[in-house]
Amino acid sequence: MAPNEELPIYQLLGGETLTAIVAGFYRRVPGDPILGPMYPANDLAGAEERLRSFLIYRFGGPPTYIQERGHPRLRIRHAPFVVNQAARDRWMELMLASIDEQVVLQKVQKEHRDYLEQFLGDIATFLINRA
Template sequence: MTDPAALTVYDEIGGMDTFEELTRRFYDDVQADEVLWPMYPQEDLEGAIWRLSRFLAQYWGGPSTYSEARGHPRLRMRHNPFHVNPEAREHWLKHMTAAVESMEFPPMVRTQMLEYFDRAATAMVNTFEPTPKAN
């Protein structure tokens, strides 16, 4: 029998399938967001889903597939080319919060995830310039 104290969040919520579902729910909303969607690689949505789901799975105690494929996450560096202002942060956090809340996570996991996503979204802000107008 597995010691419950040894379980990771990854194990507790169902492994990679759960992180893929969470990520797909997030991207379902992002695709309709006029602030965020222009920042995402529409031609490589499946790649974006793969990268985010593997990163989250690894962060929450799953396999190191993300780092094996892409190296250290270097989140600030990877997001630096994008216009991540407080408005983009709020939009990203709104969609990720909705995705988390749509899943049936245990209350403690839900709280841990939402706290992490709030901190991570804040850390990605790299400008206070207004969102550029779409062409």
Template structure:
């Protein structure tokens, strides 16, 4: 199976599919006992929008995220949330479930999963 670069995913996937993926992910977050309390109860839509716009930019689409939020600084922006191995694994589990539901082509899925996997590990900021 040929490899696809992270920066080429947006062109292959398109914005609508990406939107579907993030919507499916947040459906999972909304009922998750570990993750739900971390997200702003009164601004779930905003959280969904910020992650979607970040991914549009990071996966090679329009750079609107940078105009609105400047440098992603994701380690810093996640510092207020206690992300241990368990929270990280749950985030990945929900994202994998969302990817299953969105039925991504296998090569895109492989690249995207590896990207999320690395990023999620990078964002761990607490011991268990």
């Protein structure tokens, strides 16, 4: 694969597996000492749906996120939150733990897991907004 080539992840994994990945991430959020307090306790389901529909859109699926939320403007939308290196690393840790569950279930191939780590890790680094 050429370095800048994107994999059609929605096509490869399907909406169900992407939904399961995001659900696994949000299952871990409330109990996490760094991320737990950052997310809206009274609207965790809403937050889960926003990330789910964003990833489905971004990975080549239906653009429901754009229809409902407009341009993602991810840096601006993360500006209210302290996204430092520790928060970034924890976000990736919880996300990869969830992805790895899907690897064990053989819903995600190792090669696609590694691609997701790179892809999501790059966005997570781009979202760092505090020292």
